[in-house]
Structures are given as structure tokens and as C-alpha cells.
Amino acid sequence: MAYFYQFLQITYRKTYNKMRARISAVLITKNAQTLLEKCLDSVAFADEIVIVDSGSSDRTLAIASAYKAKVIHQDWLGFGPQKQLAVQAASHDWVLCLDADEWLSPELINEIKALLDNPQALAYQFPRCNRFMGRFLRHGEGYPDWSLRLFHRGHARWSDDLVHEYVIAETPVHKLRHELMHESGEDIALYLNKQNRYTSLQAEQLFQRGKHVGSAKLILSPLLRFVKFYVFRRGFLDGIPGLVHIVIGCFNSYIKYAKLIELRRLKNK
Numbered sequence: 001m002a003y004f005y006q007f008l009q010i011t012y013r014k015t016y017n018k019m020r021a022r023i024s025a026v027l028i029t030k031n032a033q034t035l036l037e038k039c040l041d042s043v044a045f046a047d048e049i050v051i052v053d054s055g056s057s058d059r060t061l062a063i064a065s066a067y068k069a070k071v072i073h074q075d076w077l078g079f080g081p082q083k084q085l086a087v088q089a090a091s092h093d094w095v096l097c098l099d100a101d102e103w104l105s106p107e108l109i110n111e112i113k114a115l116l117d118n119p120q121a122l123a124y125q126f127p128r129c130n131r132f133m134g135r136f137l138r139h140g141e142g143y144p145d146w147s148l149r150l151f152h153r154g155h156a157r158w159s160d161d162l163v164h165e166y167v168i169a170e171t172p173v174h175k176l177r178h179e180l181m182h183e184s185g186e187d188i189a190l191y192l193n194k195q196n197r198y199t200s201l202q203a204e205q206l207f208q209r210g211k212h213v214g215s216a217k218l219i220l221s222p223l224l225r226f227v228k229f230y231v232f233r234r235g236f237l238d239g240i241p242g243l244v245h246i247v248i249g250c251f252n253s254y255i256k257y258a259k260l261i262e263l264r265r266l267k268n269k
Contacts, residue, residue: 021116024048024090025098028082032100033059035183040067042104045113046096052086060100078162078201087153094119097149097158097167099182102128107178112150121174123151123167132184132191133241140235140242141225141249147180148173163201188244195252203259212264213257221257222250 025043029036029051040063043049049069053060054076064071072089076082087095096112098104104112108126115124127144129136137143148156148167156169184191206213226246229235235242 019117021094021119022047022092023094023096023116024050024092025096026050026052026083026086026090027098027100028052028054028079028086029056029060029064029100030054030076031056031058031060033063035101035103036060036063038103039098039100040064040069042109043096043098045109048091050086050090052082052089054082078160078165080159080161080165083165084158084160087158090153093152093154095151095153098180101183103181105179105181108176108180111176111178115176119152122155122171123148123169123173124176125149125173126176126178126180128180128182130182130184130245132245133188135238135241136181137235137238137242137245139237140233140246141229142184142235142238142242142245145182146175149180150176162205163198184245192248195248196255199252199256199259202256203263206256206260207263207267211260213260218254218257218261222254225253226250 023046025046025048027039027050030053033056040049044067049064049067051064051069051071052074053064053071054074061071070089072086074082074085077085083097087097094116111126112124125146125148128147129138130142130145131137132142148169151167151169155171156167159165159168229249230243230246235246238245
């Protein structure tokens with residue numbers, strides 16, 4: 001009788017796996033050892049893990065090997081192109097895209113596993129909860145930070161943006177309830193270094209698109225951003241971490257346009 005039940009369980013698993021939509025978890029990495037294991041643990045249910053690495057010198061590749069991930073080396077192309085390359089390298093059409101400093105909450109794992117039995121859409125987004133200065137932000141600019149990360153690659157793709165890339169979906173996007181967790185930065189100094197790189201890339205993108213800004217945009221953009229996220233989106237409820245996060249965001253808005261103005265002046269010399 002025990003052998004009969006074992007036979008039934010194996011038959012059920014085989015039938016279930018045929019019916020369930022197969023999925024690839026895809027990531028891009030470079031020196032991502034700090035949180036990579038937590039990320040990969042959360043996508044262990046995926047049928048495949050694909051990692052596109054741009055030259056890690058820490059334990060990233062060893063960790064990827066321990067999780068039996070398929071690793072591809074690719075020199076840095078920019079965030080959008082790099083992520084799209086990872087999507088294209090996947091074996092399955094359904095892809096779940098994460099950054100190495102993100103992980104799925106247990107509730108989101110269950111929600112994704114359930115929908116794969118019978119997908120009702122071709123693209124899904126879920127709220128991302130960002131941890132900053134040791135606190136998960138629940139208001140303001142840091143939440144809910146809707147992120148489209150689960151999709152059928154035949155009907156969606158990553159944009160070509162070098163920074164602040166996003167998924168372009170050809171069909172309606174459904175929302176999931178539960179959260180993707182994100183470690184925004186180890187400390188403020190590292191976070192600011194990252195934001196400095198991002199604003200430079202943003203300014204370059206705006207320059208290439210022929211964008212012009214003046215003093216009004218330079219001044220009003222950060223002020224309006226502060227009112228929107230700190231007041232109307234109640235960022236003040238996140239205490240000091242919420243205030244610091246929003247102030248840095250406002251400064252980013254200012255410095256992005258300042259860098260754009262500088263690029264235009266250098267071109268006109």
C-alpha cells in the first residue's frame with residue numbers, strides 16, 4: 001500500500017508540473033554577495049535561475065553555482081539592455097525578474113505559485129517595500145513602489161533605458177497583493193554614491209533625447225516632489241528615515257537637471 005501511495009504522489013507531481021506554467025527567475029549581478037543568497041532562496045521554487053553577471057570579483061559566482069543557476073557573463077550594457085539579455089537567455093517564456101538586493105516575501109511566493117497554475121494575465125506587478133536606514137518605508141516615495149516583474153516574455157520586455165528601466169507590457173497588467181522586499185542601501189554614503197551615478201546617467205539620457213530645462217524646472221521640480229511625497233503621500237509617517245529618503249530624492253531631481261544644464265553648456269562651448 002505504501003508503494004501505491006508513493007506511485008500516486010509521483011504521478012501527481014509529474015502531471016502538476018506539466019500543467020503549471022514553467023518559470024525562469026532572472027537576475028543581473030556584479031559583486032552582489034551580500035544579499036544574493038536571500039534573493040535566491042526566495043526564488044527556489046522557479047524551474048530555472050538565470051544570472052547575467054558583469055564581472056563579479058567577490059563570492060557572487062560561487063553562490064550562484066551553489067544554487068545551480070545558469071550564469072552568463074556580459075560586460076555592462078546598461079540596466080535595461082542587461083536585464084533584457086537575461087530575459088532572452090531564459091529557457092521559459094514566463095520570467096520573474098529580481099535585483100540581487102531584492103527578495104520575495106513568503107506571502108508573495110505563495111501568491112505567484114498559485115497563479116502559475118492558471119495565469120489570468122500576461123503581466124503582473126506587485127508592491128515593493130524599500131528598507132532605508134534600517135526601516136521598511138510604508139509611505140511617501142518608498143511605498144508601494146509598484147514594480148512589474150512577472151511577465152510572459154512574448155508580450156512584454158524591458159525598456160532600453162540605461163537607468164530607471166521599466167517593463168513595457170503589450171497587455172493589461174494585473175496587480176498582486178503581497179510584497180517584494182528591497183534593501184535600498186547599506187548606508188547613506190553608499191546610497192548617495194549610487195544616486196550620483198544614476199543622476200549622471202539620467203542627465204545623459206535627457207541630453208540624448210534633446211531635453212531642455214531652465215531655472216524654473218530646476219527649482220520647482222524638487223519642491224513639488226517634496227510636497228507630493230512628504231505631505232500628500234504621508235512620508236512624514238516614516239519618521240527620520242522617511243524624511244531623509246525624500247530629501248535625497250528631491251536633491252536627485254535637482255542635481256539631475258543641473259547636470260543636464262552643464263552638459264548643454266559644455267556642448268555649446
